[in-house]
Amino acid sequence: MDITSPAFKSNVKRALADKQLQRAMGNVKVGFVKKRSAARDKLPEFDQLRDQARDIKDHTLEYLDLYYEIYEQKVREAGGKVHWAATAEDARDIILKICQAHDAKTVTKGKSMIAEEIALNEHLEAAGITPVETDLGEYIIQLRNEPPSHIIGPAIHLNRDQVEASFRRAHDHLPDERSLDEVSELVDEARQVLRQKYIDADVGITGANYLVAETGTSIIVTNEGNGDLTQSLPKVHIVCTSLEKLVPTLEDVSTILRVLARSATGQEFSTYTTLSTGARREGDPDGPEEYHVVILDNGRSDMLGTEFQDMLRCIRCGACMNHCPVYHSVGGHAYGWVYPGPMGSVLTPTLIGVDKAGHLPNASTFCGRCEAVCPMHIPLPKMMRHWREREFEHHLTPRTVRTSLGIWAFLARRPALYHLASSVFIRALKLLAFGRSRLKSVPLAGGWTRHRDLPMPEGRTFQEMWRAGGHE
Amino acid sequence: MSSIDKSKIDTTASRTRILNKLGATLATGKDRDARAEAVKTHLRQHKRNLVPERGNVEGAERIALFRAQAEAVAASVVEVKSADEVPEAITAHLREHNLPARVKHGDDPGLTGLPWGKTPTLERDSGPANGDDAVSLSRAFSAVAETGTLILVSGADNPTTLNFLPENHIVVLDAKDLGGAYEDAWDRVREAYGAGTMPRTVNMISGPSRTADVEQTIQLGAHGPRSLHIIIVNGE
Structure with missing residues (x-):
């Protein structure tokens, strides 16, 4: 079958606009979750x-x-x-x-x-x-x-x-x-x-x-x-x-x-x-x-002895996708190959390569429900993080993301500089708000503000407020 | 297996490669004899893991649990006092559901030996299913109260196709063969066939066939039987 995992982002856009799909996914969200929970209680x-x-x-x-x-x-x-x-x-x-x-x-x-x-x-x-x-x-x-x-x-x-x-x-x-x-x-x-x-x-x-x-x-x-x-x-x-x-x-x-x-x-x-x-x-x-x-085999023996070994415990019950907010929203086809949902996000890069399936481990909110319901206790979020690291190591992450992460890492390792930068950033945002309490759009963050408003910070960082309150 | 040889499939090279790779990862630096012993011991002991308390009931309670669980998955269940009452229980069931008075079954002595003279109008055929049988009759090897599950085994006298192809399936279960948990059934299989040996097919059956593939709506009678009727012979 054709692999469309590399086009995950456009798959998702199509899925979200597909009314038939969204109607069908409505059954999944409710049905499976309730039934599993009832069976567990019994x-x-x-x-x-x-x-x-x-x-x-x-x-x-x-x-x-x-x-x-x-x-x-x-x-x-x-x-x-x-x-x-x-x-x-x-x-x-x-x-x-x-x-x-x-x-x-x-x-x-x-x-x-x-x-x-x-x-x-x-x-x-x-x-x-x-x-x-x-x-x-x-x-x-x-x-x-x-x-x-x-x-x-x-x-x-x-x-x-x-x-x-x-x-x-x-x-x-x-x-x-x-x-x-x-x-x-x-x-x-x-x-x-x-x-x-x-x-x-x-x-x-x-x-x-x-x-x-x-x-x-x-x-x-x-x-x-x-x-x-x-x-x-x-x-x-x-x-x-x-x-x-x-x-x-x-x-x-x-x-x-x-x-x-x-x-x-x-x-x-x-x-x-x-x-x-x-x-x-x-x-x-x-x-x-x-x-x-x-x-x-198809790559499974290579997983033994690595950080992905636990994935070999998977019994293919589907509980992880039944409880996944991302899967609920986009359905299985968006993942672009055979295995969708959280287990697919971990398994697919192993089987077809992280170069083709690198988007999948990123398609997670890390809410942790998949691991919580997995009957085999597979640490799915942790393994998705491993894939993100590999993707970064292999320079597969887009340049803008790499640069931003680089800047953030530079600051995060220097607390004084980090405090300075965050207080400047917060004040700049406050200024940008012109007294409003929420922003409808923020430069460079269009992807985020397109679907929700950004609430405005108080104008000072948490640490500044903490100190002002007499704490040390 | 002559046709396998004809197709000349030889996967020895892949086998060696895969097993060597597993060995390199798993066995390196480990004591060979100790690993082999661990595996042998595990298989020889075939220890029970945690068995849910639910199935830990006996006698009438066990039968009641089996009934409740089987009925919960849409099987119908009746109890009779002796094997002699089975033919009439079958005709009663067929009449009640407007089914033809004809059943197909294997040559299991537990079935052929029933007093069929009591139900002269009931026609019986023997052999595997051929697609035209409306009702089949089988004898359960064992059953599990925990989930209302029947255990049927294949053999010269017990065709597997009878469990799946006809639209209606009737199964006779002797209360003495009913266990509490799946593990009880495996003990019985080992006793009958020897440790590590299995009949070609063991069917664990819980209710009639169903599907939820269209809009998660449960629909009985997908490809297998639409109805499953269990007659428990409970001689006390």
């Missing part, structure tokens, strides 16, 4: 579970090489095969080769962010294979040729009437006069249209929320049941996943599952949690004859 141990979930992932990352050796062995014992992909290109090629070995014409797909990350659909289409997204949200955006705007609700930026329009355009074999006024009618139509596709598909591709080393198992968590139809009806099941998804035992994954759905949709547990281990067993009346797991 489970007294929720916060302790978060601490343990973090510790489980930290432990796994510390021994990741060894756990993978065991995991791979277990997959093999269960009749499956693990493929290693260092890059997105490697992963695409492996998946394409598996599909071609089976003369696949169509493949059904469960929701997979890794498939988005490696732009799998484009690659399959170029080779003459038709990918069919089966998650309702993914299906809608596939019809519209759009990328997902949220990691668990890919079509969250759309309203019902937009979905209706897309269905009328795509399903032109159905009568024009049919009603699609209700959400239930849209869901039913997608169900009918996709039904036969599951049965006809040659290969089913899913993601994995987790891999379990103890048993060589991959796990998907869904509500619709589309992932299960995708992986149990075709002859071949390909799991498309990435390096950080491994956990040691079934007990460990249970702890993480207890915080996942509650953090994501506010459900106590998602409708379907499915554990798949290897291929169909002898005598099994259904299930795939082949089971492949493609494990993508």
